[in-house]
Amino acid sequence: NAGVTQTPKFRILKIGQSMTLQCAQDMNHNYMYWYRQDPGMGLKLIYYSVGAGITDKGEVPNGYNVSRSTTEDFPLRLELAAPSQTSVYFCASIRGQGVSDTQYFGPGTRLTVL
Amino acid sequence: TQLLEQSPQFLSIQEGENLTVYCNSSSVFSSLQWYRQEPGEGPVLLVTVVTGGEVKKLKRLTFQFGDARKDSSLHITAAQPGDTGLYLCAGDGAGTASKLTFGTGTRLQVTL
Numbered sequence: 001n002a003g004v005t006q007t008p009k010f011r012i013l014k015i016g017q018s019m020t021l022q023c024a025q026d027m028n029h030n031y032m033y034w035y036r037q038d039p040g041m042g043l044k045l046i047y048y049s050v051g052a053g054i055t056d057k058g059e060v061p062n063g064y065n066v067s068r069s070t071t072e073d074f075p076l077r078l079e080l081a082a083p084s085q086t087s088v089y090f091c092a093s094i095r096g097q098g099v100s101d102t103q104y105f106g107p108g109t110r111l112t113v114l
Numbered sequence: 115t116q117l118l119e120q121s122p123q124f125l126s127i128q129e130g131e132n133l134t135v136y137c138n139s140s141s142v143f144s145s146l147q148w149y150r151q152e153p154g155e156g157p158v159l160l161v162t163v164v165t166g167g168e169v170k171k172l173k174r175l176t177f178q179f180g181d182a183r184k185d186s187s188l189h190i191t192a193a194q195p196g197d198t199g200l201y202l203c204a205g206d207g208a209g210t211a212s213k214l215t216f217g218t219g220t221r222l223q224v225t226l
Contacts (some may be wrong), residue, residue: 004156031211031212033213033214035216040219040221041218041219042118042120042202042204042216042217042218042219043157043202043204043214043216044216045213045214045215048211048213050211056211058213090156090157092156094212096211096212101212102159102162103147103159103212103214105156105157105158106156107154107155107156108154108155108156
């Protein structure tokens with residue numbers, strides 16, 4: 001299993017540009033999450049999904065959109081990039097079957113908006 | 115909004131020393147997890163504690179969940195350079211689709 005994969009690894013955007021951060025998992029996990037991590041800080045939840053076709057907002061959803069058309073994929077869309085969205089973005093997944101489940105994280109996408 | 119405060123924020127110690135990292139909140143969590151994150155990588159789960167007062171050991175690392183399930187601690191005995199990294203606690207609120215609230219992080223550096 002590849003686990004959780006994210007692309008791209010690095011990206012520089014200009015203000016106002018759009019992009020999609022890709023996330024895929026091959027563990028047949030039900031729940032998937034997008035977090036952002038600012039330098040030296042913990043992670044903050046942007047959006048999450050408990051299954052295909054179901055998404056919901058997390059703590060910091062403004063400026064982002066998501067979709068979950070399949071169990072495997074959970075892309076994150078930035079429509080009008082702003083400098084405040086400069087961060088490292090992590091995708092994660094979990095089976096969703098109990099409190100002892102392990103949340104698996106991808107390697108992250110480092111985004112800079114100039 | 116649930117908040118988790120970690121202390122200290124930074125810790126620089128020599129190999130062989132002991133240390134404790136604290137994770138505190140005013141909210142109750144159904145479980146609490148500890149992660150270690152290395153530069154350029156995602157967090158990796160170390161342990162999950164579920165029951166108030168629970169103590170778990172992972173080699174030289176000891177994790178404790180507070181009786182009221184609002185706080186936790188991580189104690190490392192005889193730290194080694196390989197323990198260097200960012201330690202994050204994360205709380206799972208009951209009935210929240212396993213959404214995690216992450217702490218502010220403790221950056222540990224262990225030198226020879």
